[in-house]
Amino acid sequence: MSADDVAVEEQTGSEQAPAAAERPAQRQRGQIEVNDAKAVASYANFCRVTGTPEELIVDFGLNKNMNPEPHEPIEIAQRLIVNFFTAKRLLAALHMAVQRHEAAFGVLETDVQKRVVPAARGR
Secondary structure (H helix, E strand, C coil): CCCCCCCCCCCCCCCCCCCCCCCCCCCCCCCCCCCCCCCCCCCCCEEEEEECCCEEEEEEEECCCCCCCCCCCCEEEEEEEEEHHHHHHHHHHHHHHHHHHHHHHCCCCCCHHHHCCHHHHCC
16 A cells, blocks of 8 residues: 555454553554555546445446436446445545645536636637
8 A cells, every 4th residue: 555545444342452551652554565465446526425324335337418407317336335434535635635635626616607717608
């Protein structure tokens, strides 16, 4: 894992914390080994977040329509279901990644109308 990668790790409650006397003065976290040989990559420009009291459901898909009123349904290609503890760690990791990107390339404008060049709006 490179320094630019951000990992979201699920902690289990089965691990016992060492007693105060056994803890080193400064504890270093080990690196997490990740095997992504079976990972499937796909592109998404649409996401929908729903959930239950126990889980968060994030659907990803490709919106082929550039108009505000879609003419064909958006097909969901991937669905991620996580508990809220993992969702909170994912939120922190995504926030950190976006901050790094904006520090390097400038603020990302999420409002499409503000990104459109005035001449292209049909002035």
